[in-house]
Amino acid sequence: NAGVMQNPRHLVRRRGQEARLRCSPMKGHSHVYWYRQLPEEGLKFMVYLQKENIIDESGMPKERFSAEFPKEGPSILRIQQVVRGDSAAYFCASSPEGGGYGYTFGSGTRLTVV
Amino acid sequence: KQEVTQIPAALSVPEGENLVLNCSFTDSAIYNLQWFRQDPGKGLTSLLLIQSSQREQTSGRLNASLDKSSGRSTLYIAASQPGDSATYLCAVKDLGGYNKLIFGAGTRLAVHP
Numbered sequence A: 001n002a003g004v005m006q007n008p009r010h011l012v013r014r015r016g017q018e019a020r021l022r023c024s025p026m027k028g029h030s031h032v033y034w035y036r037q038l039p040e041e042g043l044k045f046m047v048y049l050q051k052e053n054i055i056d057e058s059g060m061p062k063e064r065f066s067a068e069f070p071k072e073g074p075s076i077l078r079i080q081q082v083v084r085g086d087s088a089a090y091f092c093a094s095s096p097e098g099g100g101y102g103y104t105f106g107s108g109t110r111l112t113v114v
Numbered sequence B: 001k002q003e004v005t006q007i008p009a010a011l012s013v014p015e016g017e018n019l020v021l022n023c024s025f026t027d028s029a030i031y032n033l034q035w036f037r038q039d040p041g042k043g044l045t046s047l048l049l050i051q052s053s054q055r056e057q058t059s060g061r062l063n064a065s066l067d068k069s070s071g072r073s074t075l076y077i078a079a080s081q082p083g084d085s086a087t088y089l090c091a092v093k094d095l096g097g098y099n100k101l102i103f104g105a106g107t108r109l110a111v112h113p
Helices: none
Strands: A006-008 A010-013 A019-024 A031-037 A042-048 A053-058 A065-068 A075-079 A090-097 A109-114 B004-007 B010-014 B019-025 B030-038 B044-051 B056-059 B060-068 B071-079 B086-094 B102-103 B108-111
Touching: A006 A090, A019 A109, A019 B004, A031 A075, A031 B102, A042 A065, A042 A075, A042 B102, A075 B071, A109 B086, B004 B086, B010 B019, B019 B030, B019 B086, B019 B108, B030 B060, B044 B056, B044 B060, B044 B071, B044 B086, B071 B086
Parallel strands: A010 A109, B010 B108
Antiparallel strands: A006 A019, A019 A075, A031 A042, A031 A090, A042 A053, A065 A075, A090 A109, B004 B019, B019 B071, B030 B044, B030 B086, B056 B060, B060 B071, B086 B102, B086 B108
């Protein structure tokens, strides 16, 4: 049981480039969540997905950010035309159902925009 | 709108002390509350999960209590060790709405030998 796998662990992008962050949930988990942690701040919810469906994207910035969880493969968080303010740690979590028995988090992807 | 506050923001103690970390939330209509540990530059490790119907959970030297009506939870760490040094995060899952956690900003704990 490998847990929630995120890659890459560290990602450096120049301003204007695209960043793609991947998350493979724990085996048997069909619910995926993305959170962002800005420096010296707590984690903020971004988006909640089930296979092929975005359930709640109330925490996603309106522009440049998108997420998907396809039928096959990992969940992807995509940030287009990155800016310095996007530099943060992005964490993925998964649960077997709606989180009634807690969430398991990955180790995160640390994005640095230069 | 649910808000979660953790006090203190930082704590530095000598090894061996018993500690209490506090978490408060503004809306008592929660489904559960989860305590996490985060080491610098690392991910989150789940410590304890308390369902809304429960009053406390224990794991080893850790004990978490929940008083839903007053909007409070405490994490008690017995006989602290340098290896306990980390940031401790409290998060609530609300009733209703969609599934997401609302996090506090954390308590940064340093236990020195």
